[in-house]
Amino acid sequence: MNETEAVPVPAPAEVEENYLSAGHTVRSWLLTTDHKRIGLLYLFSIIFFFAIAAVAAAIMRLELLTPPGDLVLSATYNKLFTLHGVIMVWFFLIPSIPNVLGNFLIPMMIGARDVAFPKLNLLSWYLFMAGGLLALHAIIVGGVDTGWTFYTPYSSRYSNTHTVEMALGIFLSGFASILTGLNFIITVHEMRAPGLTWFRLPLFIWSHYATSLILVLATPVLAITLLLMMLERIWGLGIFDPRLGGDPVLFQHLFWFYSHPAVYIMILPSMAVVSELIPCFSRKRIFGYKFIAFASMAIAVLGFVVWGHHMFVSGQSVYAGMIFSILSFIVAIPSGIKVFNWTATLHRGSISFETPMLYALGFIGLFSLGGLTGLFLAALAVDVHVTDTYFVVAHFHYIMVGGTVLAFMGGIHFWWPKITGRMYPEKLGQLAALVTFIGFNLTFFPQFVMGYLGMPRRYHAYAPEFQIYHVLSTAGATILGVGYLLPVIYLLWSLRHGKKAGANPWGATGLEWQTPSPPPVHNFAEVPRVTGEPYDYSPQEEEKKAEDDHA
Amino acid sequence: MRFPLFPDQASTLAPKVDELYFGLTLLSAIMMAIIFLPMLYFLYKYRRGNKVDRSPLRIPLWKIEVTWTVIPLLIVFGFYTWAADIFFDQERPPAEAMDITVIGKQWMWKIQHPEGNREINELHVPTGRAVRLIMTSQDVIHSFFLPAFRVKQDVLPGRYVTEWFQPTKVGTYHLFCAEYCGTSHSGMVGHVIVMEPADYEEWLRVGKPAETMAQSGERLFRELGCSGCHMGNSQIRAPRLEGLFGKPVPLADGQIVMADEKYIRDSILLPQSQIAAGYAPVMPTFAGHISEEELLQLLLYIKSLGLKQPEETR
Ligand SMILES: [Cu+2]
Ligand SMILES: [Cu+2]
Numbered sequence: 007m008n009e010t011e012a013v014p015v016p017a018p019a020e021v022e023e024n025y026l027s028a029g030h031t032v033r034s035w036l037l038t039t040d041h042k043r044i045g046l047l048y049l050f051s052i053i054f055f056f057a058i059a060a061v062a063a064a065i066m067r068l069e070l071l072t073p074p075g076d077l078v079l080s081a082t083y084n085k086l087f088t089l090h091g092v093i094m095v096w097f098f099l100i101p102s103i104p105n106v107l108g109n110f111l112i113p114m115m116i117g118a119r120d121v122a123f124p125k126l127n128l129l130s131w132y133l134f135m136a137g138g139l140l141a142l143h144a145i146i147v148g149g150v151d152t153g154w155t156f157y158t159p160y161s162s163r164y165s166n167t168h169t170v171e172m173a174l175g176i177f178l179s180g181f182a183s184i185l186t187g188l189n190f191i192i193t194v195h196e197m198r199a200p201g202l203t204w205f206r207l208p209l210f211i212w213s214h215y216a217t218s219l220i221l222v223l224a225t226p227v228l229a230i231t232l233l234l235m236m237l238e239r240i241w242g243l244g245i246f247d248p249r250l251g252g253d254p255v256l257f258q259h260l261f262w263f264y265s266h267p268a269v270y271i272m273i274l275p276s277m278a279v280v281s282e283l284i285p286c287f288s289r290k291r292i293f294g295y296k297f298i299a300f301a302s303m304a305i306a307v308l309g310f311v312v313w314g315h316h317m318f319v320s321g322q323s324v325y326a327g328m329i330f331s332i333l334s335f336i337v338a339i340p341s342g343i344k345v346f347n348w349t350a351t352l353h354r355g356s357i358s359f360e361t362p363m364l365y366a367l368g369f370i371g372l373f374s375l376g377g378l379t380g381l382f383l384a385a386l387a388v389d390v391h392v393t394d395t396y397f398v399v400a401h402f403h404y405i406m407v408g409g410t411v412l413a414f415m416g417g418i419h420f421w422w423p424k425i426t427g428r429m430y431p432e433k434l435g436q437l438a439a440l441v442t443f444i445g446f447n448l449t450f451f452p453q454f455v456m457g458y459l460g461m462p463r464r465y466h467a468y469a470p471e472f473q474i475y476h477v478l479s480t481a482g483a484t485i486l487g488v489g490y491l492l493p494v495i496y497l498l499w500s501l502r503h504g505k506k507a508g509a510n511p512w513g514a515t516g517l518e519w520q521t522p523s524p525p526p527v528h529n530f531a532e533v534p535r536v537t538g539e540p541y542d543y544s545p546q547e548e549e550k551k552a553e554d555d556h557a
Numbered sequence: 558m559r560f561p562l563f564p565d566q567a568s569t570l571a572p573k574v575d576e577l578y579f580g581l582t583l584l585s586a587i588m589m590a591i592i593f594l595p596m597l598y599f600l601y602k603y604r605r606g607n608k609v610d611r612s613p614l615r616i617p618l619w620k621i622e623v624t625w626t627v628i629p630l631l632i633v634f635g636f637y638t639w640a641a642d643i644f645f646d647q648e649r650p651p652a653e654a655m656d657i658t659v660i661g662k663q664w665m666w667k668i669q670h671p672e673g674n675r676e677i678n679e680l681h682v683p684t685g686r687a688v689r690l691i692m693t694s695q696d697v698i699h700s701f702f703l704p705a706f707r708v709k710q711d712v713l714p715g716r717y718v719t720e721w722f723q724p725t726k727v728g729t730y731h732l733f734c735a736e737y738c739g740t741s742h743s744g745m746v747g748h749v750i751v752m753e754p755a756d757y758e759e760w761l762r763v764g765k766p767a768e769t770m771a772q773s774g775e776r777l778f779r780e781l782g783c784s785g786c787h788m789g790n791s792q793i794r795a796p797r798l799e800g801l802f803g804k805p806v807p808l809a810d811g812q813i814v815m816a817d818e819k820y821i822r823d824s825i826l827l828p829q830s831q832i833a834a835g836y837a838p839v840m841p842t843f844a845g846h847i848s849e850e851e852l853l854q855l856l857l858y859i860k861s862l863g864l865k866q867p868e869e870t871r
Contacts, residue, residue, distance in 0.1 A: 075743070080740055080741060080742075080743065080744070081740050084737075084739075084740065084742070151739070151740070152737075153737050155737075157697075157698060157736070157737070159696075159697055159698075159714065160697040160698065160737070160738060160739060163697075164663070164696060164697050164739060165739065248713075248714045248715025248716065249714070249715070254698055254713060254714065254715075255713065288603070289605075293618075294618060294621075294622055297618075297622050318644075319700065319709050319710050319711050320698075320711045320713075321710075321711055321713050321716065321718050324644070324645065324648045327644065328641050328644070328645075331637060331640065331641060331644075332634075332637050332641075335633040335634070335636065335637045336630070336633070338629075338633060339626060339629055339630055339633070342625070342626075342629050343622070343625065343626055345592060346592070346625045347622075349592055349595060349596045349599070350621070352596060352599040352600060352603060353595075353599050353603070353614070354603060354609075354610070354611045354612070354613065354614065355599070355603045355611070356603065356605045356611065357599070357600055357603050357604050357605055358604070358605045359604075367596075367600070370592075370596070371593065374588070374589060374592055374593075375585070375589065378584070378585040378588055378589070379585070381581060381584070381585070381633065381636065382578070382581050384637075384640075385577060385581060385636055385637070385639075385640035386640045386641050386643070386644035387570075387573070387574050387577055387640045387641075387643035387644045387647060387707075388574060388577055388578050388581065388640060389640075390574075390644065390647065390707065390708065390709050391574055391578075391704070391707040391708075391709065393709065393735075394700060394702070394709070394735040394736060395735070455562065458563075458564065458578065459561055459562075459563070459564050459704065460564050460702070460704025460705075460731060460733065462702060462733045462734070462735045462743075463735075463737075464737040464742060464743070465742070465743035466742075466743045467743045467744070468743065469731060469746075470559070471559045471561050473558055473559075474558045474559065474560050477558070545603070545611040546611050546612070548605065549605070549606070549608075549611065552605055552606055556606075
């Protein structure tokens with residue numbers, strides 16, 4: 007454990023007011039500057055958005071049960087996948103772990119009372135919601151059919167849907183990202199507790215630090231790109247449309263310059279979570295701490311120079327393709343390093359299999375497969391065949407759902423007792439994790455096979471020979487849906503009926519566990535003082551304890 | 558319901574791509590085994606309560622880390638080279654390839670053979686010959702995807718792109734638009750029909766139209782008034798176009814560019830952008846006056862002139 011010389015807290019040993027009991031009015035939530043409450047505001051918002059995007063996915067999977075387009079019109083189908091992509095990427099995945107768990111935990115993990123700029127933090131949430139509601143409005147008044155990628159000149163001239171409004175929504179939410187990133191960077195630099203040097207930081211912080219750098223550096227490019235697209239659409243400014251003297255491939259360069267790093271905005275925080283879970287449930291100090299920390303930074307930096315791998319068939323030069331290909335192969339290495347280090351952490355540990363650990367192990371499996379299939383896409387000749395097919399769809403769902411969503415679920419279960427003060431029902435949790443894992447694989451593994459067979463993505467109707475794989479995929483999605491619903495039910499149930507958690511139900515190290523659950527408004531009664539290394543677990547002691555308990 | 562596991566292999570490229578694909582699949586399987594067999598073993602052996610040695614290992618950390626950094630790095634370099642090598646060939650059509658022109662528009666593929674035969678959403682090709690598609694789009698971006706050949710290329714508006722393949726197996730295969738292009742994107746599909754060379758000749762002969770593409774181009778060349786400047790003894794001094802195609806052209810600003818498809822296209826649509834050395838910039842733009850189809854016909858005509866000897870040295 008991080009040894010802390012907590013100077014004995016003076017008097018109030020009785021129930022101290024915690025951040026949840028500190029105010030019950032709507033106003034106390036909507037005007038809060040408490041990072042923990044803002045984290046929860048984000049949690050409710052992203053679950054709301056997730057639900058909408060998931061319904062869109064469900065309708066698409068139903069449509070795809072049969073080859074002809076018979077359930078919805080093709081125009082509707084196109085709006086559904088656009089909705090699904092836009093909402094999932096910008097209003098669920100990107101904010102998921104950083105804005106919920108990151109907001110809640112970063113200050114606590116570094117022994118601070120709040121983030122560096124609490125009001126800015128609240129402003130982020132408002133921008134995010136403004137963006138989200140604008141996007142939602144665009145959907146309600148008729149939808150958008152460009153796909154989440156907004157390729158020009160389709161989006162800037164030919165589509166007659168609500169492109170501008172949707173782009174404006176994303177544009178706004180981008181500022182939320184930038185502010186959050188800034189806030190985290192400065193918080194980590196300036197607010198660490200005494201004794202908490204950089205190499206004593208939990209890896210959760212390192213990963214979020216890397217994420218924040220990307221948020222701050224990449225998001226402005228997205229803002230500019232969308233702005234140019236909107237200007238072209240509204241005023242006919244010739245940037246991307248060849249009829250106006252523009253270059254449509256330029257749009258792709260700009261878009262992917264943001265959107266490839268955005269993949270790491272989504273995956274680095276999930277690595278952050280897993281780096282906390284694995285050591286805790288194997289009671290082992292994490293293997294290769296510095297290597298994992300630097301791998302996060304390497305991913306953040308290399309992530310900026312591989313965007314062209316989305317464009318191997320888009321008409322960029324052969325030599326550009328070859329350079330982006332080698333760089334994309336190289337960017338796989340730091341991710342590999344992390345996977346190896348997590349696995350090595352298990353060696354000689356004292357491993358238990360509570361729900362968060364199951365999600366973490368599931369993450370490693372699915373993320374590895376997602377990463378390995380990324381090599382197929384980096385390999386030029388194979389990418390030419392599989393790009394814009396279901397192979398790509400499967401690949402990024404392995405990373406985004408198998409990776410980010412599983413880690414998010416693992417993190418939510420792990421920190422649930424801290425956030426709410428209650429335990430969730432363990433057996434149900436394990437069941438849900440298993441159901442999710444099975445449902446996920448059944449949904450997305452068949453998509454690799456049909457992708458290589460040539461099934462293009464964003465197809466409303468398709469050739470009959472692909473049907474078997476679509477049927478499997480839809481069946482899997484049904485199971486996956488159950489895996490998502492179960493936790494919603496039992497987590498809500500646990501709010502009232504769950505066991506009281508106590509400060510540290512997992513016996514975890516980390517400053518956030520050294521304060522009551524739910525934490526007091528200012529996190530710590532006394533500023534903690536850190537004198538030791540992170541992840542100070544001992545498998546031998548754990549075994550002794552287990553034996554004693556048994557005896 | 559059919560249960561296909563693998564796409565048809567119908568081009569010279571397909572087996573090469575598939576080999577690489579199998580190589581990558583094998584690599585993935587090995588990597589998954591390297592990660593997960595030990596992991597499962599650890600999870601079992603070191604489960605809490607199992608009495609085993611848990612004292613920390615004493616191997617220098619950096620040795621382990623360097624091992625699992627460097628070995629994967631070498632492996633991916635290997636795969637990179639393999640993939641890039643195939644890609645490089647795939648991007649370079651052989652000189653003797655036959656040209657077929659493709660125009661994508663929402664939501665159909667318009668194809669014209671040099672002999673003049675036109676088809677829509679179907680492409681007839683012979684086995685045993687390299688085919689090079691010269692493609693452009695009339696509106697948004699599309700993508701010409703032939704899974705059985707393992708080729709795909711985005712088709713861009715305002716620009717020519719090419720894609721080539723050599724069919725090996727007679728049959729009918731899918732043609733898909735792979736880049737999302739609007740409402741009926743999934744309807745922008747068709748077939749490529751691979752025939753024996755003799756059958757292909759027969760097919761061409763049966764559907765033979767009045768003009769070949771180059772002949773249409775020649776007619777346009779006269780009708781649009783190009784010939785007025787570029788041929789015979791006109792008042793205006795304009796370069797002769799015989800022997801132009803595929804040769805380097807010195808420009809007025811000192812640059813030298815290759816007279817390829819792009820150059821011809823730009824010369825007609827954006828004549829002011831590149832001025833041939835020694836000539837006045839008097840050529841009018843034809844943007845908006847000719848369709849993509851006519852442009853391709855002019856291109857093939859000028860290309861056919863490229864084979865002739867120029868009457869005067871440029
Ligand atoms: Cu990418
Ligand atoms: Cu299309």
